[in-house]
Amino acid sequence: MEIERKFLVTSDAYQQEAASSIRIAQGFLSTDPQRTVRVRIMGNQGFLTVKGASNASGTSRFEWETEISAAEATNLIDLCKDVILEKVRFMVPLGDHVFEVDEFLGENKGLVVAEVELQHEDEFFERPSWLGEEVTGQKEYYNSQLSQKPFTEW
Amino acid sequence: MEIERKFLVTSDAYQQEAASSIRIAQGFLSTDPQRTVRVRIMGNQGFLTVKGASNASGTSRFEWETEISAAEATNLIDLCKDVILEKVRFMVPLGDHVFEVDEFLGENKGLVVAEVELQHEDEFFERPSWLGEEVTGQKEYYNSQLSQKPFTEW
Numbered sequence: 001m002e003i004e005r006k007f008l009v010t011s012d013a014y015q016q017e018a019a020s021s022i023r024i025a026q027g028f029l030s031t032d033p034q035r036t037v038r039v040r041i042m043g044n045q046g047f048l049t050v051k052g053a054s055n056a057s058g059t060s061r062f063e064w065e066t067e068i069s070a071a072e073a074t075n076l077i078d079l080c081k082d083v084i085l086e087k088v089r090f091m092v093p094l095g096d097h098v099f100e101v102d103e104f105l106g107e108n109k110g111l112v113v114a115e116v117e118l119q120h121e122d123e124f125f126e127r128p129s130w131l132g133e134e135v136t137g138q139k140e141y142y143n144s145q146l147s148q149k150p151f152t153e154w
Numbered sequence: 155m156e157i158e159r160k161f162l163v164t165s166d167a168y169q170q171e172a173a174s175s176i177r178i179a180q181g182f183l184s185t186d187p188q189r190t191v192r193v194r195i196m197g198n199q200g201f202l203t204v205k206g207a208s209n210a211s212g213t214s215r216f217e218w219e220t221e222i223s224a225a226e227a228t229n230l231i232d233l234c235k236d237v238i239l240e241k242v243r244f245m246v247p248l249g250d251h252v253f254e255v256d257e258f259l260g261e262n263k264g265l266v267v268a269e270v271e272l273q274h275e276d277e278f279f280e281r282p283s284w285l286g287e288e289v290t291g292q293k294e295y296y297n298s299q300l301s302q303k304p305f306t307e308w
Contacts, residue, residue, distance in 0.1 A: 029191050029204060030184035035233045037183050037191050048202070048220070050183060052233050064230060066202070066220060076218060079189045079206050 002051075002063040003121060006141060008132035009112040014101045017128070018090035024102075027080025031144040038143070039076040042089075046073025058137015059121055082147040083107050095126035107150035113141060156205075156217040157275060160295060162286035163266040168255045171282070172244035178256075181234025185298040192297070193230040196243075200227025212291015213275055236301040237261050249280035261304035267295060 022043050029037040036051040046069055052062030068076075077084060086106050092099040097116050104111040113135070116125055135141045140149065176197050183191040190205040200223055206216030222230075231238060240260050246253040251270050258265040267289065270279055289295045294303070 029189045030186070032184070032235070035183045035235065050230055050233065062229075062233070064226060066222065068220065072218065075216075076204055079204065079216070081186070081189065 001060050003060045003118045004115050005059060005118065005134060005136045006138075007114045007116075007134050007136075009101060009114050009130050010132040011130045012112075013130045014090055014092050014099070014114070014128065017092045017094070018101070019093055019098075021088055021090045023086070024089055025077065025084055025086050026143065027077045027084045028082065028144050028147050029076070029080055031081065031148060033139070033142070033144070036142075036144050039073055039080060041070055041073045041077065044070050046070045046076075048073070048076070054137060057121070059118075080147075083150055085143055085147055092128065094128050097125045099128060099131075104146070104151060107152050108146050109152060111146070111151040155214050157214045157272045158269050159213060159272065159288065159290045160292075161268045161270075161288050161290075163255060163268050163284050164286040165284045166266075167284045168244055168246050168253070168268070168282065171246045171248070172255070173247055173252075175242055175244045177240070178243055179231065179238055179240050180297065181231045181238045182236065182298050182301050183230070183234055185235065185302060187293070187296070187298070190298050193227055193234060195224055195227045195231065198224050200224045200230075202227075202230070208291060211275070213272075234301075237304055239297055239301055246282065248282050251279045253282060253285075258300070258305060261306050262300050263306060265300070265305040 024042045026038055026040040034053045038049040040047040047065055048068055049065040054061045087102045087104045090101040092101055099114045099116050101114045139145055178196045180192055180194040188207045192203040194201040201219055202222055203219040208215045241256045241258045244255040253268045253270050255268045293299055
């Protein structure tokens with residue numbers, strides 16, 4: 001189970017606070033919210049990830065992932081449906097947590113979201129100055145949905 | 155690419171000719187013919203397999219597979235849609251080839267199909283006495299379709 005909260009971002013100050021950034025391309029073999037199947041290329045690594053349905057609050061979801069080669073991931077991305085998502089991910093440490101800030105490119109350009117992974121639903125975390133409205137559980141912000149209905153078409 | 159031909163079976167003589175047999179349970183995270191995602195438990199091994207679209211004759215299809223643990227496969231099968239397929243597979247060597255004969259159980263009981271994997275579309279293979287009508291490329295015999303519309307409902 002993965003517990004995550006997701007927020008909009010109100011300024012680009014996170015870029016100065018980031019410890020690292022990496023480019024990500026990803027597509028979906030299934031966008032069914034009950035059984036999403038994602039193919040990701042991150043740097044020179046590939047990943048295949050399966051996610052189950054979210055709980056009622058949208059914070060928690062079964063997640064299973066296996067690393068594959070970037071070459072295998074490239075072949076599998078060619079099979080994916082809809083739009084291939086491209087984004088730059090900034091890793092921003094703050095207190096006991098690391099915020100993952102995704103700057104989308106291409107058909108989702110203009111969208112920036114921050115996620116923080118928690119051990120428990122109600123865990124305290126320090127809020128960076130640029131953290132905006134919470135969008136946890138809002139399906140239109142799921143990456144699987146952004147591949148079907150990208151941000152520039154909203 | 156995987157090149158395969160599929161046939162119905164006219165008697166149970168294959169059981170005497172089999173070198174081995176193994177029980178298989180499998181489900182689908184995606185049954186989209188362009189990007190099928192299959193989870194399989196075979197003996198004490200697990201597999202995750204992605205298949206692309208078939209060519210026009212239905213003999214050839216992109217296939218990618220990774221081995222996973224049986225425990226991981228069990229978790230992923232719990233996420234699968236529709237019916238979980240159960241079958242016993244008999245491996246029947248003949249000449250230069252091995253026929254895989256699948257005896258379906260449960261909601262597909264009564265269905266028996268044999269597959270032979272080839273290196274080339276037009277490769278010669280010896281035909282066993284029990285080999286019946288060819289059903290290569292007939293979508294209703296795809297395992298992904300049998301999970302949605304099982305044989306006992308035909």
